[in-house]
Amino acid sequence: MSDTLLSARDLSLRFGPIVALDGVDADLWPGEVLAIVGESGSGKTTLLHVLSGQARPQGGVVWYRDPDGHEQNVHAMPEPALRALHRSDWGFVRQDPRAALRLDVTAGGNIGERLMAQGSRNYGNIRTEAAAWLARVEIEESRLDDLPRTFSGGMLQRLQIARTLVTHPRLVFMDEPTGGLDVSVQARLLDLIRGLVASLGIAVVLVTHDLAVARLLAHRIIVMQRGRVVEAGLTDQVLDDPRHPYTQLLVSSVLQA
Amino acid sequence: MTEGYNFAYLDEQTKRMIRRALLKAVAIPGHQIPFGGREMPLPYGWGTGGIQVTAAVLGADDVLKVIDQGADDTTNAVSIRRFFARTAGVRTTTHTAEATVIQTRHRIPEIPLREDQILVYQVPLPEPLAKLEPSRAETKKMHALAEYGAMHVKLYEDITRFGHVSISYDYPVLVNHRHLMSPSPIPAFDNPKLHMSAALQLFGAGREKRLYAIPPWTSVKSLDFEDHPFRTTRAPHACGLCGATDSYLDEVVTDDRGGRLFCCSDTDFCEGRRPHE
Numbered sequence: 001m002s003d004t005l006l007s008a009r010d011l012s013l014r015f016g017p018i019v020a021l022d023g024v025d026a027d028l029w030p031g032e033v034l035a036i037v038g039e040s041g042s043g044k045t046t047l048l049h050v051l052s053g054q055a056r057p058q059g060g061v062v063w064y065r066d067p068d069g070h071e072q073n074v075h076a077m078p079e080p081a082l083r084a085l086h087r088s089d090w091g092f093v094r095q096d097p098r099a100a101l102r103l104d105v106t107a108g109g110n111i112g113e114r115l116m117a118q119g120s121r122n123y124g125n126i127r128t129e130a131a132a133w134l135a136r137v138e139i140e141e142s143r144l145d146d147l148p149r150t151f152s153g154g155m156l157q158r159l160q161i162a163r164t165l166v167t168h169p170r171l172v173f174m175d176e177p178t179g180g181l182d183v184s185v186q187a188r189l190l191d192l193i194r195g196l197v198a199s200l201g202i203a204v205v206l207v208t209h210d211l212a213v214a215r216l217l218a219h220r221i222i223v224m225q226r227g228r229v230v231e232a233g234l235t236d237q238v239l240d241d242p243r244h245p246y247t248q249l250l251v252s253s254v255l256q257a
Numbered sequence: 258m259t260e261g262y263n264f265a266y267l268d269e270q271t272k273r274m275i276r277r278a279l280l281k282a283v284a285i286p287g288h289q290i291p292f293g294g295r296e297m298p299l300p301y302g303w304g305t306g307g308i309q310v311t312a313a314v315l316g317a318d319d320v321l322k323v324i325d326q327g328a329d330d331t332t333n334a335v336s337i338r339r340f341f342a343r344t345a346g347v348r349t350t351t352h353t354a355e356a357t358v359i360q361t362r363h364r365i366p367e368i369p370l371r372e373d374q375i376l377v378y379q380v381p382l383p384e385p386l387a388k389l390e391p392s393r394a395e396t397k398k399m400h401a402l403a404e405y406g407a408m409h410v411k412l413y414e415d416i417t418r419f420g421h422v423s424i425s426y427d428y429p430v431l432v433n434h435r436h437l438m439s440p441s442p443i444p445a446f447d448n449p450k451l452h453m454s455a456a457l458q459l460f461g462a463g464r465e466k467r468l469y470a471i472p473p474w475t476s477v478k479s480l481d482f483e484d485h486p487f488r489t490t491r492a493p494h495a496c497g498l499c500g501a502t503d504s505y506l507d508e509v510v511t512d513d514r515g516g517r518l519f520c521c522s523d524t525d526f527c528e529g530r531r532p533h534e
Contacts, residue, residue: 122483
């Protein structure tokens with residue numbers, strides 16, 4: 001498994017008596033979408049934070065292969081290097097776009113921020129790039145100079161995606177990216193994410209409680225319960241033929257429209 | 258000179274502490290150094306930071322000039338000058354060329370300074386990132402890692418909304434290619450004078466209790482974009498008193514019928530150019 005992009009071994013983390021992660025292994029290959037599913041409190045968001053270096057595990061290790069091909073221990077990296085990674089090679093899409101965007105800065109400024117953080121100092125180029133990304137996430141270019149607070153919820157989420165992908169990250173962490181959106185907006189957003197991820201070859205770690213989202217986007221799936229991985233495998237395999245009783249329960253509790 | 262005070266008002270231990278902080282500040286150009294700011298006999302915002310720095314660097318042979326918005330004759334300038342005349346007994350002047358220490362609020366003198374001069378700035382808000390990032394812990398981290406992209410977001414927004422960067426004073430600068438620094442509320446017009454200045458430049462923020470410095474002959478670059486380079490603006494007039502066309506101008510309302518006069522804000526520079534009868 002030497003060509004994995006991200007690889008976690010035996011992660012454990014407890015919050016007092018609560019077991020958040022218990023012997024979790026995970027692997028992610030370049031260009032692959034991995035979904036982490038499970039009910040609330042199963043440890044999926046904690047796992048996302050540990051994988052992305054935002055939380056420190058009590059045991060275990062997360063390896064990341066940087067663009068030069070070197071394996072990096074995410075939690076042993078110096079903070080400047082980790083922050084630089086989060087600004088360039090990695091992206092993080094939050095459930096609430098309002099927490100990630102600068103609401104008093106125009107859409108163009110929001111998209112351009114990561115470019116400027118990387119050292120772009122040409123206003124015209126930044127603007128052109130921002131306009132192109134706005135179009136890619138299906139927002140009219142005429143909204144480039146509008147403030148995000150005039151955007152709808154679905155547009156805000158698409159703006160957050162544009163802002164994250166503008167630096168062409170190789171790995172994006174997504175925490176419930178379709179949470180809080182109505183069904184038709186969700187469908188359009190999923191379609192967009194699927195298209196962008198496929199065309200850019202981005203690897204994604206996706207946290208969701210929605211099995212439909214996982215089925216639509218993910219190549220592989222990890223099912224978590226009480227901090228443990230109870231089942232892992234190809235998405236269709238896990239969802240069509242669940243073997244663990246908990247996965248069977250999850251699959252059977254999805255409402256059929 | 259008034260009896261009963263130590264030389265230049267502050268006690269020797271305090272001056273030593275400030276000088277130690279200043280040495281650190283000079284060693285890391287543009288980096289803010291915390292110091293134990295003292296209560297001074299004037300309110301915060303009137304130059305408590307500058308006056309402490311001046312007290313710490315002043316020697317018995319120094320000649321002091323104090324300017325406020327370029328003028329030597331305003332309340333702030335007159336009272337600080339008199340304060341040091343009384344507590345240190347130093348010679349004071351209004352002529353830039355004669356002074357060895359110049360304490361300033363909001364201006365840099367028009368005539369170039371020399372290597373034997375020290376310019377002391379009064380600084381209200383030392384943190385250039387404060388308006389973008391309210392957390393002091395976070396701004397310290399941003400300085401430590403030189404993460405200054407957010408400042409360019411502010412410039413981007415200005416160009417997008419107004420077609421140009423609308424910051425007309427306290428225009429952020431990058432010192433020695435490393436630290437982002439607030440030049441105190443001097444007009445952006447004065448920013449080029451910070452660059453490669455022959456004089457030592459010291460900055461004191463009394464309320465925020467921070468010191469920083471630009472050593473002589475240090476690179477100071479105003480932030481900009483390649484395709485929107487930094488440029489200064491100036492009222493398109495000649496000085497109504499001395500006729501200067503290259504100095505920073507004040508607009509003075511002269512009557513209640515719309516009359517106004519544009520004149521040099523640097524009063525010493527202006528007087529030196531006028532014929533004396």
